[in-house]
Amino acid sequence: MGNDNSNPKALFRLIGLATVIVFLIINNEKFTSHNHPNNRRTSVDMGNGNCKWTPPKYEGFEDIKFFKTVIAGFPSGDKRLTFVQLEALTENPTKDEWDFKHLGMSNHPFIKANYPHHEGIWGWEDAGDQVIMVVRNIKRAMVEYHDILWDIGYAKTWEEAFALVPNLYRERPPLEDFLAWRDERVFDEIDWYGWFIDYYMEGGLMRDMFTKKITTSEHWNMLMVPTAYTLEQLQYDVVVGADTHVEPSYDPNCALITNGCAPIKVISAERLAELDRGPAVGLELAAAVDGKEGMNVIAPEARNCIWRELIINKKGLKTFIDRDGYGEDDYSFTKGHLEKMVKELDRLIQKYSNVPWTTNSNAQVLVDLFQEHRGLILEDLAEGRFRRIMKRKSSLTPDRFRELE
Structure with a gap:
């Protein structure tokens, strides 16, 4: 399963910790928006393609009937970059899956989700109507995933994490901190990355993340609470059986989304942030919600201006493009690691290039993205841009990984 050197104790300690982190981050996002010095009700169309960015409104929308969008993605800061665009385009706010679970249901029209990744939880019940899936370069996704963990000092409690809220998205970690986490987690997370893509593209078809085999409801339910089991207990051959024929079945949660879990749009986080391709991606986001119930999208001629305000002029919440220090x-x-990333991308490219995906526009977008990402990783391999694996300790809190040694 994944890396042969995986440490089950370390895996579940880190997964359990991540739950606290995800819940914390969205609350910080809400706190930041409420206290922004330029807080206004809605972005303003100034005419002639000009605009004035303002944060979304957080009150007064409780009785509006919305067609609601789930913004789903592997944990890597990509969803934040996406939902700030949607908020600015529509004046409507976003709420995290963990907020729905722990703070209660509400009428937020945008739902940020890591589910079914172990960072996520289906907390929004039946509130969703459609899914936008955000995809990052697999290598860069791993870097930002760790960056968020580092921002709050790998906190073990809510109180510890909350004290470090101001650190989110400010700077990048020391290299040795990343390397210590990388050597422990990345082999397995590569499997989770491709499995996450398959989950949404196949409308919630239940698969094992390590073998990619179709699995049973019993096994799926175990995979959704991985901290309750050891890696050995979760193995496909142990729970399902190597030669067992399994009829395809779907996560029942997907029936709670009006249009199902299959995305209506696949968005590239990297391209959204690029100067040449970003404005077009921003327009795709606007089109995905334009005309939907409760969505008052800013006029078409002002939409590129919204993208410029957020990406170029750095208005709004900090995102992964705002970090100081090292580059990704x-x-x-x-x-x-790189070879396994290429292998997983090869699998995804092969899958979504062939029947029954050849006429699926989202599959075509994925293949284009994965071919681009694969090419970048192959360049790293060809140029020797990789490191030798070794035991490491993090720099700022040496005992942070003590139990992993």
Whole structure:
């Protein structure tokens, strides 16, 4: 399963910790927006393609009937970059899956979700109507995933994490901190990355993340609470059986979304942030909600201006593009990590290039993205831009990984 050197104790300690982190981050997002010095009700169309960005409104929408959008993605800061665009385009706010679970249901029209990744939870019950899936380059996704963990000092309690809220998205970690986490987690997370893509593209078809085999409801329910089991107990051959024929079945949660779990749009987080391709991606986001019930999208001629305000002029919440310090490419991987990333991308490209996906527009977008991402990783391999795996300790809190050694 994944990396042969995986440490089950370390895996579940880190997964359990991540639950606290995800819940914390969205509350910080809400806190930041409420206390923004330029807080207004809605972005303003100034005419002639000009606009004035303002944060979304957080009150006064309780009785509006919305067609609601789930913004789903592997944990990597991609959803935040996406929902700030949607908020600015529509004046409507976003709420995290964990907020729905722990703070109660509400009428937020945008729902940020890591589910079914172990960072996520289906907390929004039947509130969703459609899904937008956000995709990041697999290598860069791993870097930002760790960055968020580092921002709050790998806190073990809510109180510890909350004290470090101001650190979110401010800077990048020391290289040695990333390398310590990388050597422990990345082999397995590569499997979770591809499995996450398959889950949404196949409308919630239940699969095992490590073998990619179709699995049973019993096994799926175990996978959704991985901290309750050891890696050995979760193995497909142990729970299902190597030669067992399993009829395809779907996560029943997907029946709670009006249009199902299959995304109506696949968005590239990297392209959204690019100067040349970003404005077009921003327009795709606007089109995905334009005309939907309760959505008052800013006029078409002002939509590119909203993108400029957020991406170029840095208005609104901080995102992964605002971090100071190292660039994402400064955080390197071992040759084995890169080769496994290429192997997983090859699997995804092969799958979504063939029947029954050849006429699916989202599959075509994915293949284009994955081919681009694969090419970048192959360049790293060809140029020798990788490291040798070794035991490491993090720099700022050496005992942070003590139990992993």
